[in-house]
Amino acid sequence: MRNERTTSRREFLTTSLVGAVGFNAVQNLSSLESARSIEQPAKSRVSIAYDSLLRGPLPDAHGTAAIRHDSKTLDSDRVSNLLDQAMQGLFDSADRGRIWEKLVRPGQLIGVKVNTLGGRGLSSNVQLVEEICARLQEAGIRPQDIVIWDRDSTELERAGFRIRTGGSQVQCFGTDRVGFEADLVTFGSVGSQLSRILTQRCDVLINVPVLKDHDGAGVSIALKNMYGAIHNPNKYHPNGCDPYVADVNMLQELRAKLRLHICDATTACFDGGPAFKPEFTWRPNALIVSEDPVALDQIGWQMIERKRAEQGLKTLAAEDRAPRYIETAADAEHRLGNNDQRRIVVSEKHVA
Amino acid sequence: MQLNGGLQTVNRPALDRTNPENPIETGAAAISSSTLSRRSFLMCAASAGIAGDILHAARRSAASPELDTPRAQDDALFTAEARFYQKLPNKRIKCKLCPRECTVGDRERGYCGVRENRSGVYYTLVHSRVCAAHVDPVEKKPLFHYLPGSLAFSLATAGCNVNCKFCQNWDISQARPEQVPAEYIPPKRVAELAAQWHCPSIAYTYSEPVVFSEFLMDAADAGHEAGIRSIVVSNGYIQDDALRAAYGKMDAVKIDLKAFSDSYYQKVVTGQLKPVLDTLVALRKMGKWTEIVYLVVPTLNDGDGEIGGLARWVKQNLGTDVPLHFTQFHPDYLLKNLPITPVPTLERAREIARAEGLHFVYIGNVPGHPAENTYCPRCQRVLVERVGFEIRQMLILKGACPYCKETIPGMWHA
Numbered sequence: 143m144r145n146e147r148t149t150s151r152r153e154f155l156t157t158s159l160v161g162a163v164g165f166n167a168v169q170n171l172s173s174l175e176s177a178r179s180i181e182q183p184a185k186s187r188v189s190i191a192y193d194s195l196l197r198g199p200l201p202d203a204h205g206t207a208a209i210r211h212d213s214k215t216l217d218s219d220r221v222s223n224l225l226d227q228a229m230q231g232l233f234d235s236a237d238r239g240r241i242w243e244k245l246v247r248p249g250q251l252i253g254v255k256v257n258t259l260g261g262r263g264l265s266s267n268v269q270l271v272e273e274i275c276a277r278l279q280e281a282g283i284r285p286q287d288i289v290i291w292d293r294d295s296t297e298l299e300r301a302g303f304r305i306r307t308g309g310s311q312v313q314c315f316g317t318d319r320v321g322f323e324a325d326l327v328t329f330g331s332v333g334s335q336l337s338r339i340l341t342q343r344c345d346v347l348i349n350v351p352v353l354k355d356h357d358g359a360g361v362s363i364a365l366k367n368m369y370g371a372i373h374n375p376n377k378y379h380p381n382g383c384d385p386y387v388a389d390v391n392m393l394q395e396l397r398a399k400l401r402l403h404i405c406d407a408t409t410a411c412f413d414g415g416p417a418f419k420p421e422f423t424w425r426p427n428a429l430i431v432s433e434d435p436v437a438l439d440q441i442g443w444q445m446i447e448r449k450r451a452e453q454g455l456k457t458l459a460a461e462d463r464a465p466r467y468i469e470t471a472a473d474a475e476h477r478l479g480n481n482d483q484r485r486i487v488v489s490e491k492h493v494a
Numbered sequence: 495m496q497l498n499g500g501l502q503t504v505n506r507p508a509l510d511r512t513n514p515e516n517p518i519e520t521g522a523a524a525i526s527s528s529t530l531s532r533r534s535f536l537m538c539a540a541s542a543g544i545a546g547d548i549l550h551a552a553r554r555s556a557a558s559p560e561l562d563t564p565r566a567q568d569d570a571l572f573t574a575e576a577r578f579y580q581k582l583p584n585k586r587i588k589c590k591l592c593p594r595e596c597t598v599g600d601r602e603r604g605y606c607g608v609r610e611n612r613s614g615v616y617y618t619l620v621h622s623r624v625c626a627a628h629v630d631p632v633e634k635k636p637l638f639h640y641l642p643g644s645l646a647f648s649l650a651t652a653g654c655n656v657n658c659k660f661c662q663n664w665d666i667s668q669a670r671p672e673q674v675p676a677e678y679i680p681p682k683r684v685a686e687l688a689a690q691w692h693c694p695s696i697a698y699t700y701s702e703p704v705v706f707s708e709f710l711m712d713a714a715d716a717g718h719e720a721g722i723r724s725i726v727v728s729n730g731y732i733q734d735d736a737l738r739a740a741y742g743k744m745d746a747v748k749i750d751l752k753a754f755s756d757s758y759y760q761k762v763v764t765g766q767l768k769p770v771l772d773t774l775v776a777l778r779k780m781g782k783w784t785e786i787v788y789l790v791v792p793t794l795n796d797g798d799g800e801i802g803g804l805a806r807w808v809k810q811n812l813g814t815d816v817p818l819h820f821t822q823f824h825p826d827y828l829l830k831n832l833p834i835t836p837v838p839t840l841e842r843a844r845e846i847a848r849a850e851g852l853h854f855v856y857i858g859n860v861p862g863h864p865a866e867n868t869y870c871p872r873c874q875r876v877l878v879e880r881v882g883f884e885i886r887q888m889l890i891l892k893g894a895c896p897y898c899k900e901t902i903p904g905m906w907h908a
Contacts, residue, residue: 259601293674318672325731326828333828334660357599374668376607377657377764379596414584417600 151432185487186437186480188430189231193224193493196408198222205380216408221269223390224493225277228404228429231489239280245401246346248282251289253344253399257352257367257406258292258301263418265301266350266406270429274348274404275312289313292337293370315339322373330389330475334372340395347399353407353430353442355415355422355450360458362416363442364403364435365391365478387467388476391435397478403438405430412449436471436479437486443468444483559658571678572623572671576609577708578736585614591736592655592704593769606705607670608653614745620651621709624684625676626700631883633637635699635727636858637785637835638868639817640746643885644876646725648687651676651698655731656765658752659828660791667701678739679717681709688722694908695745699727707732707740714743722726730773731765737776745781746905749774753788753795753879754804762794762829771807777855783905785817787858790835790843801843805850814853817901820844821858837863872900 196216226238233237234242246252254274256266275288285304292298295305306314316335320342322335340347350365358379359366365387371373372393378386391397407428414422427444430437443465447457472481480486548751578591579622585600591610598611608620632641634648652674654667661667666674679687688696691841696717698710703726714724721747730749732740741747751772753759756767777784788804790796808816820843822835840857847855857865861882868878868890875897881889889896890906 213625328828357597358602373670373673374607376603376605376670377668379602379605380764415599416602417585419584419600425758 143337150494169198184480186432186434187232187487187489188432188434188437188441189489189491190407190428190430190441191224191227191228191231191491191493192426192428193220193227194427195494196224197425204289216267216269218269218273220481220493221267221408222273222276224429225270225273225404226379227491227493228431231491232346232431232433237419238277242277242281242359245348246278246281246283248284249287250283250345251287252278252325253339253347254285254288254290254350255340255347255367255370256290256292256298256301256303256350257354257362257370258294258297258303259416260352260354260411260418261297262302263298263420264352264354264409264415264423266352267408268302270406270408271350271403274350278348284310286310287310289335289339289343291316291343293317293337295319296473303340313343317371327393327395329392330385330392332372332378332386332389333392334374334390334393336373336395337371340371340399346401347396349403349435351402351403351405353405353410353426353445355411355413355446355458356463356465357415358463359387359467360463361439361443361446362404363439364432365439365467365471368396368400371396381467383455384465384467385470385476388471388473388478391471391478394478400435401433403432405438405442407442407445410446410449412446412453413455434479434486436468436481439465439471440481441488501692512849521598531892536562537814548703567672567673567676568678569619569624572621573617573619574621574708576618577711577739579616579731581614585611586617587611587614588734589616589709591636592731593733593766594655594731595733595786604765606653607668607700608651608705618706618708619671620653620706621712622678622680623651623671623676623706623709624649624679625652625671625674625686626650627677627679628881629693630697632697632725633693633880633883635725635748636787636819636856636882637695637725637746637748638819638878638908639785639854639902640725640783640857641694641723641905641908642888644695644908645691645693646682646697647691647693647722648677648697648699649684650698650703651706651712652701653705654702654729655704656702656763656801657728658763659825660762660789660823662824662826663700664827681712684713685716685720685722688717689720693722694824695723697724697725697727702731702739703728704732704736707736710893711740718743729763729765730770730777732769732773732774734772738780741777742780743784744782746785746838747777748785748787749777751786751788754800754807755795758795762791771811775811778816784812785819787819787821788843789821789823790840792832792835792839794832796843798834798842801846802850805847805852808847809851814851816852817904818847818852819856819858820847822860824859841865868902870895870898870900870902873898877902 211391229241230236278288295318298316303314306452317337317339320338323341326333349364351364354362356362368390407426407430409423409425411423425439471478559808580588586596587595589604594605602610603610604696610617620656630646630648632644632646652666652669652671663759703710717724725746726744727748752763759765759767820840824834844855866880870877877889890902892903893906
C-alpha cells in the first residue's frame with residue numbers, strides 16, 4: 143500500500159517549483175516591505191470612541207439623577223453604538239457590515255481573547271464581547287465557530303461570562319478545559335506552549351484587553367494580554383516583562399492570527415494593577431481600537447499617564463516601571479507596530 | 495529542576511509500558527492497594543532501570559472541552575499560606591523564599607508559578623499536590639555516599655524558581671500546578687507510602703523542591719516520626735532563612751551547581767551563582783551531608799579554567815571530601831542544538847578536580863564508566879562498584895576502607 147505521506151518525484155518537483163515561486167514572491171514582498179519601513183514607515187491608526195452616557199444619564203447639579211452613572215452595567219444599545227463608532231473611526235467607513243467582512247470570512251474559526259484577571263470590576267466587559275460576537279455573526283460566522291476565551295474558566299465566570307461548550311451557540315471556556323500544545327514554540331527569550339484554543343480553535347484572533355496599570359510591566363493592554371495564551375507567563379515578568387512581551391507576540395501562530403485589538407476602556411486602572419482595586423480605577427467610558435497593538439499600547443499608556451498626573455501620582459518612568467517592552471515590540475527585531483507617536487494617527491470621537 | 499541528564503528525569507509512561515502488568519502504573523489510587531511483590535518489584539527495577547512510576551500524566555489529544563474536560567483539581571486542598579514572605583502596601587507581597595524576591599501584586603503569581611497572592615496573603619498552591627512519585631534507587635539522585643543500594647520514595651510538585659534551558663523535566667518544572675495532573679498526597683501519606691515501599695528515605699526531587707518548601711518540611715516531619723529520612727535534590731537557589739528552616743530538616747542534600755560563572759547562571763539558568771555557593775557553605779556549616787552535581791554542557795561550562803576554579807572553590811570552602819559528580823548533558827527543552835557531552839570532556843573535568851585535590855569525583859550518566867565507582871583516596875582500591883544505578887559491590891565497613899582503614903565520609907549504613 144502506498145504511504146499517504148509519500149510524494150512522487152513529479153509531485154515533489156511541482157511542489158518545489160511552486161514553493162520556489164512562493165518563496166521568491168515572499169522574498170520580494172518582504173524586501174519591498176522592509177525597504178518601505180526603512181524609508182517611510184507606515185502610519186498606524188488608533189481609533190478611540192467615548193460615550194459619557196454609557197452607564198445612563200449623567201448626574202444633574204444635585205447629583206440626584208445619577209441613577210446608573212456609577213453602575214457596572216452598561217447600556218447595551220450605547221455599547222453597540224460605541225463599538226460601531228470606534229470601528230468606523232479606524233476603518234474610515236460607515237458600513238459596519240463591510241468592516242467586519244474585511245476582517246473575517248464565513249467558515250473561519252474566530253477566537254475572542256478577553257482579559258478576566260480583574261473579576262467583575264476590571265475585566266473585558268461581557269456586553270461589549272457580546273456585541274463583538276454579534277458583529278462576527280453578521281459577517282457570516284456561525285456562532286459555534288466563535289470562542290470567547292481566556293486562560294481559566296473560573297476566571298471567565300468570575301468576570302461574568304457563562305461557560306458554554308458544545309451546541310450551536312457561541313462557545314466560551316478557558317484553556318484549562320483543553321490544555322496546551324505539547325510542543326514548545328520559541329522566539330528570542332521565550333519558549334512556551336500555546337493554548338490549544340489558539341492553535342486548534344482559532345483561524346483569526348480578536349484581542350479584547352482592558353486598559354490597565356501593571357505593577358511589574360507598567361501597563362497591561364493589548365500586547366501583554368497575549369500572556370494569557372502561553373503556559374508559563376510567570377517566567378516572563380522579570381525586567382518589566384521586557385523583552386518577553388514583545389517576544390511572546392512574535393510567536394508565529396499568534397502573530398499570524400491576530401487581526402484586531404479592541405481595548406475595553408469602559409473602566410480602566412491607573413495604579414495598583416492588574417487586579418481590581420476600586421480606588422485605582424476610573425471610567426473613561428471608551429473603546430480603543432487598532433490593528434497595531436504597539437500603537438494601541440503606546441496611546442493607552444499615555445492615557446494612563448494622564449490619569450496618574452491628574453491624581454498626583456508619579457509617572458511610571460519615575461516609579462521605574464515604564465513599559466519598555468512597547469519600544470522593544472517596535473524595534474527592528476520585532477516590528478510589531480509603531481510606538482512613535484508621530485507615526486500614529488489617533489482618531490477620537492465623542493459619542494455623547 | 496534537574497541537571498543530571500537522563501538520570502533524574504521523571505520516568506515517562508513509555509518506559510513503564512515495558513511491564514504492562516505492573517499495578518503501580520495505574521496511578522496513585524493503586525499505590526495503597528498494590529499487590530506487587532517485593533521480588534517482582536525489584537525485578538522490574540533491575541530490568542527497566544527504574545523502581546517504579548507511581549503517578550504519570552496522560553496527555554490529552556484533542557482541543558474539545560465537551561469531550562475532554564480534565565479532572566478538576568480541588569485547589570483548596572492544596573492551598574496553604576506560604577511561610578516565607580513579607581506583606582507590602584496595596585495588597586502586594588515580597589516573596590522571601592528564594593533570592594529572586596519576587597514582588598507580587600494581588601491575584602498574581604511569583605516566578606515559580608506555584609505561589610499566588612490573594613488579597614495580600616501569599617499562598618503556596620502545591621502543598622501535598624504531587625505530580626510525580628516514583629520509587630528510585632538513591633543512586634539516581636545521585637547520592638553516592640548516602641545509604642548506597644537503598645530506595646528513595648521520590649516525589650515532586652509542579653514548579654521551579656529558575657528556568658534552565660536544558661531542563662529534562664520542563665513539562666512539570668516549568669508548568670503551573672493546575673496544568674499538570676496531580677494527586678493529593680498529604681505528609682503522613684507520603685511517610686506511609688515510603689514505608690510501604692521499603693524506602694528508608696523520602697526524596698524531594700524532579701522539579702525544584704525550593705518551591706514546595708512548606709510541603710517538604712511537613713513531609714520530612716511526618717517521615718521522621720515514622721523513622722524515615724529525607725533527602726532533597728535542589729538547585730540551592732534559596733534564601734538563608736528558608737534554607738535553614740526547610741533544608742534544616744533534611745538528612746542529605748544534593749545540590750545542582752550548574753556552572754561556576756555568573757554569566758552562565760544569568761543566560762542559561764535565569765538565576766545567580768553566588769546564592770548557590772552561599773547555600774553550599776551554609777549546608778556545610780549546618781553539618782548536612784551534601785553532594786554536588788555539575789552538568790557539563792559542551793561549550794557553555796566545560797572550560798578547563800571554569801572547572802579548575804570550581805574545584806579550587808570546593809576545596810577551599812567545603813573541603814576535599816565532598817563528592818562532586820560531573821554528569822553528561824543530553825539535549826532537551828530549549829537547548830537542543832548542542833551535542834551530548836563527550837566522555838573525554840567528562841574525564842578531563844574529573845582529572846582537573848582530582849588534580850586540585852578532591853577525593854571523590856564521579857562521572858555520571860555514563861553507565862559502566864569506572865568513574866562511577868568509589869575509590870579509597872588512600873589505597874586507591876575500589877570500595878563501591880557501580881554500574882548505572884546498580885551496586886555491584888559495597889565493601890565499606892563501619893565507614894572505613896576495609897583494606898587500609900581510611901575513613902570514607904558519608905552515611906554508609908542505615
